[in-house]
Amino acid sequence: MNRSLRTPTKRKWLPAVALALSSGSLAFSVGAIAAPEQQQPEAAEQQKLHDIAAHINADNIERDITKLVSFGTRHTLSETASDTRGIGAARRWIKAEFERISADCGGCLEVYFQSRVISGEPRIPDPVEVVSVIAVQRGTSDPNRYVIMSGDIDSRVSDVMDYTSDAPGANDNASGVAGTLEAARVLSKYQFNGSIVYAALAGEEQGLFGGRIMAEQALADGWFIEAVLNNDMIGNIEGINGVIDNTTARIFAEGTRMDEQPNEANRRRFTGGEVDSPTRNVARYIDQIADRYIPNLDTMVVYRLDRFGRGGHHRPFNDLGFPGVRIMETNENYNRQHQDLRTENGIKFGDTLDGVDFDYAAKLTALNAVSLASMAWAPAPPANVAIAGAVQPSTSLSWDKIPGAAGYKIYWRYTDQPQWQFSRYVGDVTQFTLDNVVIDNYFFGVASISADGYESPVVYPGPAGAFRVGRDN
Template identity: 70%
Template sequence: MRRRLAVALSASLAATAVAAPPMAPPATQALLHDIGTAPSAARIEADIRKLVSYGTRHTLSDTESDTRGIGAARRWIHAEFERISSQCGGCLDVIDVAGTISGEQRIPDPTEVVSVLAIQRGTSDPGRYVIMSGDIDSRVSDVMDFTSDSPGANDNASGVAGTLEAARILSKHGFPGTIVYAALSGEEQGLFGGKIVAAKAHAEGWRIEAVLNNDMIGNIAGLNGVVDNTTARVFAEGTRATETTDEAKQRRFTGGEVDSPTRNLARYIDRMADLYVPNLDVMMVYRLDRFGRGGHHRPFNDLGYPAVRVMETNENYQRQHQDLRTEDGIAYGDVIEGVDFDYVAKLTALNAVSLAGMASAPPPPADVTIEGAVSADTTLKWQRAPASQAPHLAGYKVYWRLTTEPQWTHGFYVGDVAQHTLKNVVIDNYFFGVAAVGKDGSESPVVFPGAAGSFGGYGAP
């Protein structure tokens, strides 16, 4: 009898061992906790003051002077990226990306639009890119006025200063994926800098996982009377602009309107704020941009890349696109007094932890599919990343949520496998996704099944 009991107990323990879930990597990363508090408000203030000192950075302004105009500003940005690179042993490739624009409503005469990029090459997956950007140019009330003083302190010296500071912090570390720090020109005249850089990325086959466009990240006092330094907005479009007719037909029956890669990028940024940036909450806005307005993430969205706008929650329209003046006791103009440098540092931290998290993690899973119609179970399948691109891959995590939930609410690590079946989780009731997990606990954004949620795979986009 004792022998039979021992055999039965041994069999039971063996079955338990087989059924036990795989050991998950760490839930958070110590490095990201450090990055989440690393940005310096003092350094950011110095950068914003330097950019304001050029008087105007209008796209059509002086390009020859060393003290005034957009030419002087972009040369200083280039030199600052080079200085940052010198402190990390030349880890940044600093390049100017230019194109000549003419015959446009806001650029009628031939004008060279020059953006400055600093590229931190990935150690194992350099063809995968995450990008942070800010806009160099500024404007006053008349979009064609390129001679009047246009400080552009918040719009958008704050975004450029945040991008420079992120480069200072992240260039001290190596990451598997490539990080690009971009100062883009021509935004106010028609998003031309972004269009030129996005076209370059597409032509060269960059596998862009994310674009974080920072446009106005320094104002905390809204025209609505709200003063708030604890929230940020992330604008994220739904259905891809490049969706085909067949893909739209499939999406009608399988869902995905709120699960484009851009929306799941926004969810990722929201999660990183909760984990790593003290006293900051992200408001996800399900829209390409503010109502009827635009930003430099849009040219990337237009080509099908995941791209969001990161910005302050409360805007003061008296400090945007305004001539410097005082009327009825109200001071108009985008002056430096309207910028909260601690807040810029906080939103810079949000960008930095998101960039570092994605660049650390394996690439998002490719070819994610789902099965489970007329069944009690749901099965997800995906393609494992090539070992050369993901030598630090630990495995994958499956996620699901009610269709009305904005954020992923359920998930668990399933190990280094290429499919998983969720028993008694009915496909009709939830949305599902899969993320790649690194050995250090880093995660990719969640990928929704099918073309609607694809991040582009492991090859060219």
């Protein structure tokens, strides 16, 4: 295994300070900023989140990836009758693993197949049942609020329609499924306020069908999806460019939401929000989780839906207005993706076990598990967040009271900064005015906080930042 010898540099923001001349010398004043970040306590350090990160086991992930590779191919169109080869055998094994995990926690998971027959598509011309495996860990007090971790079952080789050749798919994407299984093993030992869903989605390579089926069903069932964490390739540390790095990861997050309406776009033009979709604020949340709880991992939030011109299983959720990000390795090796197994000119092609770093996959799995736990223990994000302050010296925010929230925190940052810089805990209220903080100079948001200090993602005011499908803002 490759192990890093360096610790990544963590981003730290210094509070804004106003300079003034006093008695011929420089003096510092914070009065114009009104409660900068250093005057507020840090977010509560949660020992349980450290414990969750520490219990993610790289050996379990290696075992599960090895088992998934053993099915030869997991192509969506591959055979389903065999117990040892093809997509059918793979999904039955995944379901059995979730059921085993559920048995260990006294039946805490609802495990089921979710399917639909797809046909008439460019990559599925004839009728094929696309079958995903879903495991739901119900929340105790807010069960209709869901945070989701997903990975993709299926694999492929160079020809996307070749369903008979060996397609190991060790990294793409047995790593994501193995990480989802391991997160379920660890998190099922706890109880949460909100529900956590572990999803092994099918049909990704043929057109993102598993995610589309799940997202459409969630919308029909009225699920409040707070976040989808799609894991697609979390095990490679050796890039095609020769870089070897196990200390960084990427979080892809769209900006303007796909389902934005024309009147909402016009409002956003005058009030902002193009970099504060709920997806972006989920990504910022995960980035902060990495800094606080995952040793030797620095995450990079990428302001795109996915890699340039490409896609993943979070996209169908984004299409319907649900917040969703893609978590993955920083350095891809294209010789190992979507390739026939072969060696040419001394270069080995194919997505095989020797291209996976299991410790790194465990590190990214820990990032997912801690992020899921933190959101599920926290109250729901604030709803109906509104803001006012045009042509005024101060900025006022308001929001609805959230069940389970003991208080709220207002965040703000300069408009050219990627992360929240300043914050103020305002207690159990539903409106607050930041005196002498001019609305024109910052972006603002509000987070809910539980009595024991778990925070929700930040919600930007208005429809651009609303977490609930249907626009409560």
